[in-house]
Amino acid sequence: MANRTVPLVTLAAVLTAAVTAVIWQPSPAQAAGPSPFDFPGRGATVPFTEFEAEKAAHNGTSTGTARTYGTLSSEASGREAITLDAVGEYVEFTLTKPANAVTFRYSVPDGRNASLDLRTGSTLIKTVPVTAKYSWFYGYYPFTNNPADGRPHHFYDETRALFGTTYPAGTKIRIQVGSVAQSPSFTIDLADFENVPAPIGKPAGAIDVVADYGADPTGATDSTAKFQAAVNTGGVVYIPPGNYTLYSHVIADRVTIAGAGPWYSVLGGRHPTQRDQAAGIYGKYTNEGGPSQNVVVKDLAIIGDIQERVDEHQVNAFGGAMSNSTIDNVWMQHTKVGAWMDGPMDRFTIRNSRILDQTADGVNFHIGVTNSTVTNTFVRNTGDDGLAMWAENTPNVGNAFTFNTVVAPILANNIVSYGGRDITISDNVMAETVTNGGGLHVGNRYPGVTGPTAVAGTWTMARNTLLRTGNADYNWNFGIGALWFWADQGAITGATINITETDILDSSYAGIQWIGNQTTGLNLTNVNIVGAGTFALQAQAPATARFTNVKARGIAQNPPTYSCVGSGLAITDGGGNEGWQTATPYCGPWPAPQYGTTPTTPPSSPPPSSPSPSPSTSTPPPPAGNLAAAKxxxxxxxxxxxxxxxxxxxxxxxxxxxxxxxxxxxxxxxxxxxxxxxxxxxxxxxxxxxxxxxxxxxxxxxxxxxxxxxxxxxxxxxxxxxxxxxxxxxxxxxxxxxxxxxxxxxxxxxxxxxxxxxxxxx
CATH class of the missing domain: 2.60.120.260 (Galactose-binding domain-like)
Incomplete structure (x- = not known):
């Protein structure tokens, strides 16, 4: 049978005896499990060490481990968090490295503004404000802030604090309730501890936006015009430590904007009456004589005040069009989108950055973005896709998402490309999809993605880990796969899509899914599906693929494949496959996902990246790979x-x-x-x-x-x-x-x- 294309039902008949029986009884969702940082050589190299609250010492109450949309656990990292609802309750973390700062992810009930204490022993380090104003959305897309619309979601937010001193490894630091007067409860998901370096000084010859142009580092007054005047001079513009208020975005072209570091130079603010204007750094739009050229923005933060989703508002951290430009070591938080880039534009890079708590996407390469990349960037708690490309009407070509970690997109996918040619998505970690999307998605979807903008060329999707991705979609009443293909506005037939060295772990629904029109040109090699809430494969449309060493284990349903397309699902057996084949695929009512079937080891051998104990941080790649990647x-x-x-x-x-x-x-x-x-x-x-x-x-x-x-x-x-x-x-x-x-x-x-x-x- 090797190297011969046959319908799945024919191929699998010979191998049915090898399929392991599974238990059908309901079982609870698997709690915690591996961390997104437990996969050496994959994902972003980050400056912090992450601790899950449920694995730390605490005297609070677990949220449970359900993955049902609209629950606190469904949006939590590890699908579990700890609720504190009395004075003195805490979560306590033991540092494994020196740290002088923390970022923690939390939820408080809607409408609440309160605070939590950071303590070491009996010593109060700092009282940190927490708020619900950037969380709690309601209803259906595009969502509202009105509880009367029902369907609450987007429960979590994040805050950060510098301690004022550096605590050594072994120090125990608590997040503790000091009062319940302003909020009856506090849910803690995780904490990221790091040792923030000293501020970066002004580069020689740089313009100082405060000393030379009078920008206000206290944030008491609007500094937009002063920033714009400084940036218009070109050269290098330095932003000293401070919190700067901008009522509108600054247009950058042929300039370097450099801060003292993302913990020190912070841009924020929003126009008090014109709510569609807010802090950000934009390139010119192409109809304004753009794109901007040779822009570098580095070592600063843009922390906005966007509390709702209005798609037509340009209230993103970055936007417009920038060619031959780089965003490096920038913290983006509380904006609508971290970077929504409208081309045509070429050779744009985001790297070494953090994108947190957006009301929509983390990044979207939109309209004719070419030869551009997002690399070594950490993304969490976006309101839509984590990292996306959308080739609307103009092809996206030659772009890459590499060595990124994308956690808990509250709507849609961790990483996706809607159309595009010659795309690379490699060496990423994707975790905790919530609803209306999967971990990794390829689609001919959305306006303008058809014909010359559709999926085409050669795609490289290599060495990715998908952890607790996929979901039971609340709109469709069936599940979305961790890895899925939606040929919506036309068949996906113009591309060769190579998926290699990929681990699909503890999927919340199916491992791999096809839907819409036909998909062809797929080559899957060395792919592990280790645990799935329903099926290993879910074919709702014809698909042609070659599977080599594709192995599945811990699949909740037996038979392990769903297909109502008969011979339309044709898989070439390249050898080494196991665990997903069946003579008679299931075709019937959608089963409820069942968790807890994920084995501790995958079929035959461990996946290329085996989990390590928590707490964890990213580690160097294994010797077998490219040793220089992201170095x-x-x-x-x-x-x-x-x-x-x-x-x-x-x-x-x-x-x-x-x-x-x-x-x-x-x-x-x-x-x-x-x-x-x-x-x-x-x-x-x-x-x-x-x-x-x-x-x-x-x-x-x-x-x-x-x-x-x-x-x-x-x-x-x-x-x-x-x-x-x-x-x-x-x-x-x-x-x-x-x-x-x-x-x-x-x-x-x-x-x-x-x-x-x-x-x-x-």
């Missing part, structure tokens, strides 16, 4: 915005370019610790515009970052579009923490150029 890169020089961070962002469309006419130039990657280095893979952008060129370079290594030894002498390497502009350097055979490339010539440009610098053990 720090530095260079002797750079041209414009083409910085060295682009060589480790997982997106071959972004690149580093050294200072022109200044050979020799070098780029260095810090692997975090000494590793065995066997080979390198170097890439330039694969677009046809990057014609064949040769670059002369050498390779050196170091264990301390100061003394480097040559491990590959200078040689000429050819980057050719016919081989994806990729060069392999084998037999490096060294042990190093720092790996350096030194460029001395380039036939195509008077500078060193590199889009990806990958390091492997073998």
């Amino acid at each position: 720090t890169a530095t260079a002797t020089g750079q041209a414009d915005v083409y910085g060295p961070g682009n060589v480790t962002d997982g997106n071959a469309s972004t690149y580093w370019e050294s200072t022109n006419n200044a050979f020799p130039q070098s780029v260095t990657v810090d692997l975090g610790q000494s590793r065995a280095v066997g080979r390198l893979v170097l890439k330039l952008p694969p677009a046809a515009a990057w014609a064949t060129r040769t670059q002369t370079l050498s390779v050196s290594g170091s264990v301390d970052g100061s003394t480097f030894s040559t491990v590959k002498s200078s040689a000429v390497y050819t980057f050719n579009p016919s081989t994806a502009n990729t060069v392999n350097i084998d037999a490096v055979n060294t042990s190093a923490r720092y790996v350096r490339l030194t460029f001395t010539a380039n036939s195509g440009w008077p500078a060193g150029q590199l889009s990806e610098f990958e390091v492997y053990t073998s």
Whole structure:
């Protein structure tokens, strides 16, 4: 049967005997389980250590572990939280690393403004305000703030506090109720502890928005005009520590806006009467002569005051169009969308950032966004899709979402692309889908996604972990898969979609789903479905796929596949498959999801990323993968915005370019610790515009970052579009923490150029 396309019912008949029987009796939802940070090498590398409240010491009451929409547990990380409803009740966390700050996720009843105490022992560290004004939405999309509309949801918010001192590992810190006068109860979901560095000083030669333009760091007055005047000068604009009020967004073009750090330089505010105007940094719209070019925004926070969802309001942290631009180390919270980018625009990057508590999406690449990426970014508690691309009327091409962690989107998907060509979604962790979406979604959906904007080209969806994603949709009365395909406005037939090294863990409904029109071109390799509330596969539309080493275990329903499309579900057996096959797929009324069937180990062997104990934080990737992925890169020089961070962002469309006419130039990657280095893979952008060129370079290594030894002498390497502009350097055979490339010539440009610098053990 191998390598032969057959209907599922025919293929599975031979393998039915291998299907393990499951227990049909109802059982409670599986509590907690792995954390989104328990998967080395996947997801964002974050500066905090996360602790789940239900795993900490406490004298409160569990919310339970139900995943039913409209319950506190359904929106909680780990699907469980702790409610405190009496003075003196607490959740107590024991630090595993030094910390001087905390961000905690909480819920209080609607309409309440109260406070909680941070304590260590009998010592009060700080009293922290908490509020319901950014939570509690009602009714159906687009939702209201009126309890009379019923269907309450979006219960949680987050707040942060600096302690004023650094506490060592082993310190016990409590979130404790000091009074119930303003709120009868407080529900604590989790706490993120970190050691925030000192403020960043003003760069040499920078404009100071306070000293030079009179912006108000106390926030008492509107500083929009003063910010705009400073930004209009171009160059580097420095924002000193302070809380700045902006009544409208600032338009940025050909400028660097740099803060003292996201805990110190904070932009916020909203126009007191014109509620469709609020703090944000925008590029120009293309009909205004845009897009903006060469914008860098870094080391600051935009914490808004958006308490409702009105889709036509431009009250996002970032918006407009920005080409050749970068958002780096920015905290986005309490805006409508973290970054809603309306193209056409090209080569835009968000990296090393946090996007929290939005009323709509975390990020949306909308209309003709090309060669752009979101990488190493943490997203939680969005009101709609966590990370999205929407090719409305103009194709999105060559974009990538890599090494991100997306937790608890309250509506829709963790990560999705609606249409698009040559898209990469890799090395991400997605957790806790709530309703109306799944963990990872590909769709020909929404206005303008048809014909030239539909799903096309080659898609790479690799090394993703989907944890407690998928859901029982309250609109449709059936479930959505953790990984799902909706060919809504037309069949998905114009693409090759490669899904590899993917773990679907403890899905709240099905593992994989097809719906709408036909989907073809799917290749699934080394995919684990470990626990599903209903089925391993849910086919509500014809689909053609090749499965190789796709294994399922802990599937609540027997048979483990739902299909009413008969031979329309045709899967080519590439070998190594188990646990999802059946001679007679189920076709009948939708069963209620049953939890608690997730096994502690997957079929045959552990998934590529096995969970580790909580509390946890992200850890370096395993030796088998790209050791340089999302690691720090530095260079002797750079041209414009083409910085060295682009060589480790997982997106071959972004690149580093050294200072022109200044050979020799070098780029260095810090692997975090000494590793065995066997080979390198170097890439330039694969677009046809990057014609064949040769670059002369050498390779050196170091264990301390100061003394480097040559491990590959200078040689000429050819980057050719016919081989994806990729060069392999084998037999490096060294042990190093720092790996350096030194460029001395380039036939195509008077500078060193590199889009990806990958390091492997073998």
